[in-house]
Amino acid sequence: MEAISIGLLGLGTVGTGVVKIIENHQDKIMHQVGCPVKVKKVLVKNVNKERDISITKEMLTTNAEDILNDPDIDVVIEVMGGVEETKDYLTKALQNKKHVVTANKDLMAIHGAKLLQQASQNGCDLFYEASVAGGIPILRGLVDGLASDRINKLMGIVNGTTNFILTKMSKQQRTYNEVLKEAQELGFAESDPTSDVEGLDAARKMTILATLGFSMNISLEDVKVQGISKVTEEDIRYGSQLGYTMKLIGVAQRDNEKVEVSVQPTFLIDSHPLAAVNDEFNAVYVFGEAVGETMFYGPGAGSMPTATAVVSDLVNVLKNMRLGVNGKSAVAPQYKKKLKEANEIFSKYFLRLQVKDEVGVFAEITSIFSQHGVSFEKILQLPVKEKGLAEIVLVTHHASLADYENILVELRDLETVQTVKSSYRVEGGIK
Amino acid sequence: MEAISIGLLGLGTVGTGVVKIIENHQDKIMHQVGCPVKVKKVLVKNVNKERDISITKEMLTTNAEDILNDPDIDVVIEVMGGVEETKDYLTKALQNKKHVVTANKDLMAIHGAKLLQQASQNGCDLFYEASVAGGIPILRGLVDGLASDRINKLMGIVNGTTNFILTKMSKQQRTYNEVLKEAQELGFAESDPTSDVEGLDAARKMTILATLGFSMNISLEDVKVQGISKVTEEDIRYGSQLGYTMKLIGVAQRDNEKVEVSVQPTFLIDSHPLAAVNDEFNAVYVFGEAVGETMFYGPGAGSMPTATAVVSDLVNVLKNMRLGVNGKSAVAPQYKKKLKEANEIFSKYFLRLQVKDEVGVFAEITSIFSQHGVSFEKILQLPVKEKGLAEIVLVTHHASLADYENILVELRDLETVQTVKSSYRVEGGIK
Numbered sequence: 001m002e003a004i005s006i007g008l009l010g011l012g013t014v015g016t017g018v019v020k021i022i023e024n025h026q027d028k029i030m031h032q033v034g035c036p037v038k039v040k041k042v043l044v045k046n047v048n049k050e051r052d053i054s055i056t057k058e059m060l061t062t063n064a065e066d067i068l069n070d071p072d073i074d075v076v077i078e079v080m081g082g083v084e085e086t087k088d089y090l091t092k093a094l095q096n097k098k099h100v101v102t103a104n105k106d107l108m109a110i111h112g113a114k115l116l117q118q119a120s121q122n123g124c125d126l127f128y129e130a131s132v133a134g135g136i137p138i139l140r141g142l143v144d145g146l147a148s149d150r151i152n153k154l155m156g157i158v159n160g161t162t163n164f165i166l167t168k169m170s171k172q173q174r175t176y177n178e179v180l181k182e183a184q185e186l187g188f189a190e191s192d193p194t195s196d197v198e199g200l201d202a203a204r205k206m207t208i209l210a211t212l213g214f215s216m217n218i219s220l221e222d223v224k225v226q227g228i229s230k231v232t233e234e235d236i237r238y239g240s241q242l243g244y245t246m247k248l249i250g251v252a253q254r255d256n257e258k259v260e261v262s263v264q265p266t267f268l269i270d271s272h273p274l275a276a277v278n279d280e281f282n283a284v285y286v287f288g289e290a291v292g293e294t295m296f297y298g299p300g301a302g303s304m305p306t307a308t309a310v311v312s313d314l315v316n317v318l319k320n321m322r323l324g325v326n327g328k329s330a331v332a333p334q335y336k337k338k339l340k341e342a343n344e345i346f347s348k349y350f351l352r353l354q355v356k357d358e359v360g361v362f363a364e365i366t367s368i369f370s371q372h373g374v375s376f377e378k379i380l381q382l383p384v385k386e387k388g389l390a391e392i393v394l395v396t397h398h399a400s401l402a403d404y405e406n407i408l409v410e411l412r413d414l415e416t417v418q419t420v421k422s423s424y425r426v427e428g429g430i431k
Numbered sequence: 432m433e434a435i436s437i438g439l440l441g442l443g444t445v446g447t448g449v450v451k452i453i454e455n456h457q458d459k460i461m462h463q464v465g466c467p468v469k470v471k472k473v474l475v476k477n478v479n480k481e482r483d484i485s486i487t488k489e490m491l492t493t494n495a496e497d498i499l500n501d502p503d504i505d506v507v508i509e510v511m512g513g514v515e516e517t518k519d520y521l522t523k524a525l526q527n528k529k530h531v532v533t534a535n536k537d538l539m540a541i542h543g544a545k546l547l548q549q550a551s552q553n554g555c556d557l558f559y560e561a562s563v564a565g566g567i568p569i570l571r572g573l574v575d576g577l578a579s580d581r582i583n584k585l586m587g588i589v590n591g592t593t594n595f596i597l598t599k600m601s602k603q604q605r606t607y608n609e610v611l612k613e614a615q616e617l618g619f620a621e622s623d624p625t626s627d628v629e630g631l632d633a634a635r636k637m638t639i640l641a642t643l644g645f646s647m648n649i650s651l652e653d654v655k656v657q658g659i660s661k662v663t664e665e666d667i668r669y670g671s672q673l674g675y676t677m678k679l680i681g682v683a684q685r686d687n688e689k690v691e692v693s694v695q696p697t698f699l700i701d702s703h704p705l706a707a708v709n710d711e712f713n714a715v716y717v718f719g720e721a722v723g724e725t726m727f728y729g730p731g732a733g734s735m736p737t738a739t740a741v742v743s744d745l746v747n748v749l750k751n752m753r754l755g756v757n758g759k760s761a762v763a764p765q766y767k768k769k770l771k772e773a774n775e776i777f778s779k780y781f782l783r784l785q786v787k788d789e790v791g792v793f794a795e796i797t798s799i800f801s802q803h804g805v806s807f808e809k810i811l812q813l814p815v816k817e818k819g820l821a822e823i824v825l826v827t828h829h830a831s832l833a834d835y836e837n838i839l840v841e842l843r844d845l846e847t848v849q850t851v852k853s854s855y856r857v858e859g860g861i862k
Contacts, residue, residue, distance in 0.1 A: 025579055135722045137572055141568055147460075147747075148743050273712075273728055290736070291740075293730065323754045
């Protein structure tokens with residue numbers, strides 16, 4: 001029985017994990033696939049580097065063409081990262097009728113739709129489970145769910161760094177800067193944490209999830225993004241008093257065929273299953289019309305979880321090869337994208353204001369809300385810290401984003417409103 | 432294009448849901464499968480009953496043979512329940528080369544291995560996702576996970592009734608009997624709740640999960656079962672003081688190729704993701720060697736979630752038919768069953784004792800533990816309620832079940848130990 005040959009682009013921690021899993025699970029993979037699988041060639045930067053892995057020097061190359069143009073290689077696994085050059089490599093691989101497995105969220109968020117189209121045109125598989133929350137089989141879960149249901153809402157905690165930071169801030173009453181520093185020391189945050197803490201990483205994953213879940217070509221620019229760097233420990237404490245937990249939540253929601261996708265720090269009602277997802281863990285909550293609420297929980301990153309997802313995808317490619325049905329599942333988005341306008345996006349909001357401690361101020365503020373038809377679910381009067389100033393927290397009932405933004409403008413114009421201290425979306429009111 | 436014909440055994444709420452989903456998602460199913468799908472014949476008890484569904488009277492029959500012997504019918508969907516007669520029907524269906532989808536956990540827990548073997552021998556698919564936690568794609572998740580990982584532990588909250596009862600007891604400090612009554616009124620518990628509250632329903636599901644997860648032929652008799660009817664609100668309160676949440680947990684664990692499967696009321700450390708699974712929801716926590724901790728959460732029952740799972744299975748059967756690869760996934764267990772002995776099952780334990788309030792009692796008790804090499808993680812001295820008596824709660828470090836059971840025997844023999852009030856397994860200490 002002839003072995004199926006794999007080409008590997010990249011041999012960092014994930015690539016090394018992939019090689020180890022293929023080796024350790026050779027029997028099991030063969031049982032499922034019907035023939036042996038071997039890694040034939042690996043693209044690396046430095047062929048002379050010492051590696052703790054059973055790869056001979058002859059298998060290493062610094063020239064991608066050695067893999068992309070090798071007619072023996074059936075499947076290309078991409079774990080090198082990067083966007084533009086990597087896209088060119090994978091395009092070439094697909095043109096040469098090689099199936100592709102990638103763990104690259106940046107690439108899939110930016111060029112995913114195009115690459116899926118190329119895969120489909122070339123009769124090739126393109127699988128990318130590892131690109132979103134490595135250890136959680138969420139993409140397959142969505143595909144399965146879609147078979148007999150309609151997904152109307154996705155909410156995800158899809159960035160481990162920010163979840164680690166918000167968990168520590170919440171449980172230990174510590175400041176953002178303190179916890180960020182600890183996260184950097186522990187290796188949970190990078191020395192330049194911008195992509196994580198400003199929500200860009202989460203936005204890329206939500207792009208991939210929304211594109212698949214709604215079968216629309218959602219692009220990164222469609223995602224409204226706000227990071228966690230301005231979240232204060234005071235906000236978290238006041239939210240907690242009202243029964244909310246602060247999380248960085250990606251939301252993708254569909255109503256009447258129009259969708260919204262956003263990432264922002266959000267107060268979740270404490271009883272929501274996502275509120276209990278702590279530390280560096282990830283979870284994706286899915287609301288299907290028939291099935292109702294489901295949630296997938298697991299490690300969002302880490303080289304072994306990611307490598308496991310890559311090998312699961314590889315096994316699916318190999319099964320499809322055996323069956324001769326590759327290229328059927330790489331479905332390009334089916335529906336035309338329709339994004340909601342601000343007056344079609346509805347949510348509850350948490351708003352914290354510093355106001356002058358005068359008679360009639362409260363009436364003045366609430367009248368602005370009622371002029372826009374927005375009412376309150378909760379009101380909290382906070383202890384006064386500065387003489388002459390009062391702080392209040394308002395939680396609205398559902399309001400359109402358009403109305404809410406107009407209210408904010410009008411509140412800022414009020415002479416009696418000193419500062420809008422913070423404003424967050426609130427999720428999870430309906431059980 | 433000729434339609435694929437389905438025979439349906441049973442037309443209760445799940446069966447009706449299946450008919451509706453097939454009708455409403457006809458386009459989507461056709462897109463995936465390549466041909467139309469129609470329900471041809473339905474087995475019912477009464478053909479004259481009024482039904483809110485587009486099924487003509489000619490499609491109904493009271494004779495199962497009309498379905499099992501109809502050469503036009505390719506797939507039999509079983510949603511009628513029952514065990515022995517149903518097994519005979521499905522055996523006949525498989526012998527007649529019909530693929531089977533079932534939602535029947537009782538049947539699969541008792542005759543699953545045999546039926547899977549028959550399916551495999553006849554080149555037929557036998558899918559049963561809906562039999563465990565209807566709304567959660569856990570069986571497919573396990574199969575996927577198994578492709579490139581090794582599952583060492585499963586923990587499940589797999590019974591909605593008991594989870595509803597324990598959640599209300601915990602959150603509202605109410606008694607078991609009070610909450611059971613409410614659950615019965617709300618329709619979450621049956622008028623004879625034995626199968627749920629004594630853990631039998633959960634044991635059936637754990638049998639199915641363990642058989643698949645470990646690929647061993649686990650039978651219902653292998654599962655140690657204890658129900659929740661003796662759990663008191665006091666136990667829950669004392670556990671809560673120590674940082675634990677009470678859940679009915681099914682555990683399936685493998686160490687050194689030997690396994691244990693059990694269902695019992697368990698104290699979970701509050702930070703464990705299963706501790707946040709409330710009300711009638713279900714969840715299955717999976718520990719894979721490479722991937723680490725993952726969890727699948729969703730509705731455990733309900734006619735629409737269950738019907739959705741049935742139709743997902745049906746779509747997989749139909750895809751396999753198109754590819755001509757039926758009967759490959761109905762794998763009979765691969766490994767010989769090896770069960771752990773009591774000295775190989777390790778856990779922490781919560782023990783609540785009523786003792787005489789005398790000097791030296793505590794030393795007497797703890798010396799029994801130390802003679803068996805068992806030490807303590809937590810000790811709680813409870814307020815004395817009766818004169819001359821004290822209550823203490825002990826939480827052990829990991830101990831073998833054999834040692835722990837010996838300790839219990841010796842404690843009961845002590846003159847100073849008035850009563851062993853309660854004893855529970857504790858899970859989730861290691862993060």
